[in-house]
Amino acid sequence: MSETVIEVRDLVKTYDRVNVVDHVDLDVGAGDVFSLLGPNGAGKTTTVEILECIRDASAGSISILGLDISRKKDIKNAIGVMPQSFNSFERLTVRESILYFAGMFKCKVDADELIASVRLEEKRDVQFGKLSGGLKQRVGIAISLVNDPDIVFLDEPSTGLDPSARRDVWEVIRQLKKKGKTVFLTTHYMEEAELLSDEVNIMNRGKVICSGSPLQVVSQHGASSTALVRGGGEYALNCMQSRFPGVILEGDDVRVTLDNGKNLVEIIRMLDDSQVRYEEITVKRPSLEDVFIKLTGESYGGGE
Ligand SMILES: Nc1ncnc2c1ncn2[C@@H]1O[C@H](COP(=O)(O)OP(=O)(O)OP(=O)(O)O)[C@@H](O)[C@H]1O
Ligand SMILES: [Mg+2]
Incomplete structure (x- = not known):
């Protein structure tokens, strides 16, 4: 120090x-x-x-x-x-x-x-x-x-x-x-x-x-990381819903909360087993901005 x-x-x-x-x-x-x-x-x-x-x-x-x-x-x-x-x-x-x-x-x-x-x-x-x-x-x-x-x-x-x-x-x-x-x-x-x-x-x-x-x-203070299955659509949603109740559809993408990244492999395997087609999977870790929104309940408005 x-x-x-x-x-x-x-x-x-x-x-x-x-x-x-x-x-x-x-x-x-x-x-x-x-x-x-x-x-x-x-x-x-x-x-x-x-x-x-x-x-x-x-x-x-x-x-x-x-x-x-x-x-x-x-x-x-x-x-x-x-x-x-x-x-x-x-x-x-x-x-x-x-x-x-x-x-x-x-x-x-x-x-x-x-x-x-x-x-x-x-x-x-x-x-x-x-x-x-x-x-x-x-x-x-x-x-x-x-x-x-x-x-x-x-x-x-x-x-x-x-x-x-x-x-x-x-x-x-x-x-x-x-x-x-x-x-x-x-x-x-x-x-x-x-x-x-x-x-x-x-x-x-x-x-x-x-x-x-x-x-x-x-x-x-941050929320968990999330994975975004781009282009996964309804198929990806249906495939993951039973195991991950919090999964949501955003347009044609599917967002799922990760348990410290531990369940990422499981998600990929599930999609693979069900032969779901998607473009890519991206992982977003929580940022300071997420912390701010979580702590204040306000959107920050300071980003680009
Ligand atoms: N001289 C002053 N007289 C009365 N109120 C003041 C004075 N200076 C600041 N304030 C008030 O104090 C609060 C904090 O202002 P301050 O300028 O410190 O905020 P800030 O975090 O720097 O904001 P910004 O990001 O807009 O620069 C505001 O509500 C402002 O109106
Ligand atoms: Mg200022």
């Missing part, structure tokens, strides 16, 4: 008598990618901005890199921040943007090295306003690194990006982890959290409803 660099206990933030952050505990390990997941209005940004010393908590205790949250100046020097919906000055080039923010934080930076770290060498002298959404986000990440922070907070770095631009942002996040930075990420995208994170916390209506590594969360 790595050293804890962010420790949050019983954090509450109240607006208009509602706890938008409602008794939250968080533990973030050094060098980890930690993801706070949740739908719109869950309380992610409020939580993150309290940790970034931008807003004050209503109650609770927070320690960042061993510093109590009251030591705002020291904490701000040790963290990097990319806010949700990050923007820079339209007319400043990528390089000028980085130098401008570095100057604001009174940091001496090697702008070209930072530009290379987010792979924007070719856009170095292009105005911020002329960049695509994904490239703008990468400028935002570069700016969050001007003070060479130990912890980087990225609030929804990939929201609104197309799948390819999103993957480029993921690669930049992987590189941050390689350099030993702790990354505190918020995201709507379950797939992103599952791929990148050492630890995920799912937040809903101000509360953390589950936490652990993506694998732990899925195995603790």
